[in-house]
Amino acid sequence: MHIVLARVDGGLTATPLTDAGTSDGEPVRLTESGLPAFVAAHEGPGVRWVWSDTARWYPAVLAAGGRVARCVDLRLGHRLLRTALATRGSALAQAPLSAWDAAVALEARPAPATQASLFDDDLFTVAPADDDLDPVVELRAQLDAVAGASEPGALRLLLAAESAGALVAAEIKYAGLPWRTDVHERLLADALGPRVPYGVRPRKLEELAAVLRQRLDDPDLNPDSPADVLRSLRRAGLVVDSTRKWELERLEHPAIEPLLEYKRLYRLLTANGWTWLDEWVQDGRFHPEYVVGGVVTGRWAANGGGALQLPKQVRGAVVADPGWELVVADAAQLEPRVLAAMSGDTDMAAAGDGQDLYDGVVASGAVQTRQQAKMAMLGAMYGATQGEGGRFVPRLARAFPRALDLVEQAARAGGTGRTRDDPARSDVAGAGAVVVRGAEPGVLRGRHPPRCSGPSSPGPAAGDGSHGTSWCRARRPSGRCPGWAACAPDWPRGATGPSRPGRTWSSSCTTNSWCTHRPRTPSGWPSRSGPRRSTPGGSCSVASRSLSR
Template identity: 60%
Template sequence: MGAVLCHVSTRQNGRVYVLVRQASGGEFLVDTLDDAGTPIEAARSLTPVAFSSFVSSVEPGTTAPRWVWDNTAHIYPALLAGGIRVQRCHDLRLCHVILKNSALTSTSDLALAAPGRWDLASSPASDQAEARATLFDFDVTSVADGADESSLRELRRQLDAVAGAAEPGRLRLLLAAESAGALIAAEMRYAGLPWRTDVHDLLLTRELGARVAPGARPGRLERLAQRIRSELDDAALNPDSPQELFRALQRAGLAVTSTRGWELKKLQHPVIEPLLQYKKLSRLLSANGWTWMESWVVDGRFHPDYVPGGVVTGRWATRGGGALQLPKQIRGAVVADDGWKLVVADAAQLEPRILAALAQDTSMARAGRGTDLYAGIVSSGVVETRDHAKVAMLGAMYGATTGESGRLMPRLARAYPLAIALTESAARAGERGEVVTTRLGRSSPIPGPGWHESQAQAYDPAATATDERRARSQARDWGRFTRNFIVQGSAAEWALCWMAEIRRELTALTRADAAPGPAGESGRRAAGFGSPGARAPFDSSPHLVFFLHDEVIVHTPAVHADAVARIITSAAETAGRLLFGDFPVDFMLTVAIVDNYAQAK
């Protein structure tokens, strides 16, 4: 008990896994396994201190193993708190979701097994709050008895499922990228996004007025509320109440079916302008106001709680903090530390480019080569304006068939038949209740029992016209979902590979910088580097601090900013090759080296 493994055996061929399981009493059970899940060293039981020492002894290194554990979010933060990073892991919980539902592993023992504790630990069904909470709220201590056997059995089932797949390489890349994403999410939460609360306060005051007591409206909001009451002739109206506002709008003769902004924008009435302003500023106050700042910004850092795989397509979600929707009004509060820079990068027209590569549509890929894809579509003579190109492409990916998008779709189909055929094929599959699969192997869920009942009812001899309309509507809705699933899901895979490659290259840059001598650690100290708000192992090296679907931010010592920008750009090219080989599609980036986030936009 408490002994430290002094080494991890390496093999000439195949991977080396170190399976880590938490046992009762807080100790860690550690097994070293080969790439078939067979132990190659005797299992050890380590105290938390001994476990950290063990991990530190084999990280970093060219022969570092792939750590296997139930849940990265449960184990990795403790290592980070000890200043320890790992190169790679295999997150059993996240990988189970993929393999359980992938069409590529549908005949595996894992996919065919009755639901068990791994299914309870992971919910791929939706991105609703309850499902997202389940993803990280699984209590490993509740299954400590027999957990070692269960985790080892699960790893073997996962390895067998991948080995038996028709294209195991795709799945191996997906599982590696998904698990790398879990490491990145934990690291970004630990390091935090640099945040200036004094700047945040100034920005809120400029937008809303001076800070007031909780529950009261700042000055600008109160003035807008008074204008709304005046325009609607209702002195007692509370514009924060959808019910009261809905009734007041109807009394004013406005034919509304909801109080949502997109519907209000269609109306002509003096109340619309102040009402839309009020809704925008009210959202800022509730989502990112002073209360948010005091709750989420600690010691100059915003620590978002990312949920990798929180959306069924593989996109990330967040649990609290709203990191995936930081509004423009407060981005100026994201300020690099003294002597540091923010390198902000976003992928231009990512999903259309993914679609071109998925469909192997060379004409569409050519339109975006070295330039804005929508501008390239215009230059090709397909449509007249960039806005037309964007509307038409979004219609193709999201299933819009009416209005301007519907009018332009035939032109797009003639110019890029392979791309449009792919989305249409995915939509038809969804309308039949079938699954579709992303580039690397994540498959869409099947519709629920209610959907199938509606479809069956429509074919019943006694079916009414209402039954048939309901079935058609539900089929079209599911078709729109599967149409976009393959594109959004594949884009999420590209983004994971992009971030994983950025992380890998930043780590290599950090190791080079840590070499002895003026260019290494002593050189950094002499130059005054060292981030005051960050903690080891991120206090003196470039590191990812933010991710939003197709956008990343790296916080870096200023001396490394140009190198980081090159790493980010090169990583985008690498991610494209990993997913699509030599297919000639460009993944264009906008990269900015700035002092605060607002300067990048």
């Protein structure tokens, strides 16, 4: 059954519906404070909680010690069904834009607890706003769209995965990642020198700045300013267009080595230095705020904190609590493996068959190092035209023409603003479609959503791959995946743990990797529920979720 939560007239309503969306009882009136108890009383294996946005509803349940197994995130589902080829003829896809189509509003981060607040009395607490639209009506529209889709089963699985991802993101934010402040400070001191006040250059950066000024004969050089550095390099007779790492590495001059080291340490200071530590780590926990589907490609984003890419210099501060262990899952080279399968590029599939795909690209002779292979591959897929990624893309295209041809076709489709009524693609389902060369006739591989561009907003010129590629969404290919062995050579088919028979453990489909912090169990398999503690030494665990309907 579904239980639809809504904020109406300053309070809450919980409306029970069947799996088909029909009424299954009278709506129940609740208060905000009574929500966690209501959820705890009605949570069960057959229940899906339906709400407008998981990030708005779930934190209150988590804060009260509760947890739900399944939900329907209407905002995420609406966006998927709006742009899915399988639902292009549905009433939901053809309806005018509404509040469901609006970009997610990111909440401002609260001030750290150490900062005094002028008014902290409950009198000044603002109640959550009422919902703009009726979630019951939206749920029924989504159920109708899925029921009339050409591939309803695949869509249900995708919607369940996206909503499960929203639950995971909220749980990660609430539980936090164990973070040793003392270790972080020691790592910073080793790299930068003793801590200094904000705005003061640390000792090692100051020493490197002095070396740069001497070697470039520029006593007034400000190495924090790219424009200043560029002018100084040119005065030294170097032909350079930017201060990017890949361009500096090609130059021969005594100032280049200390300049690259300065840039590396400066990045550490500004991205994950003492200011970051003070703002983002509280009570031994880093609480990242992930935004599910926050990127136009459907990938996750982060609301500050650099949570999507913590640098190696500070990862040593992530230390499991006593009696706990960190379990890391990484779907290695996920995007290029999917590209190999979608394009039918057997050479690229072979490059990743049972090994690191980037190492396979190096073995093919396309590039010389694994780092170059990674930059080239991701640069090709995400539209890089300059920098290190853009520089190696032509080599990749020569080694794997079918894969790169698919990317180019998708970029051209998005770049020229094709929409679902594009007569150029009337022979296949949907607009902006891309048919893979060498694939079976009529097999649809991808399209860009109509919001990308249209008659009133023409897309970028043909050949500008960055916009088209970023806006292209992929559809599940039909038939057997020709590169499946390369896509997941080591993936355990239906792997289950002894303490959870029948449960398949997997990473989210929207990120490449994630990490769970779990208590050890005698069987060696993570238990679903561990001790929930609010003390700095505790953690609310984040588990993989069943996507069964």
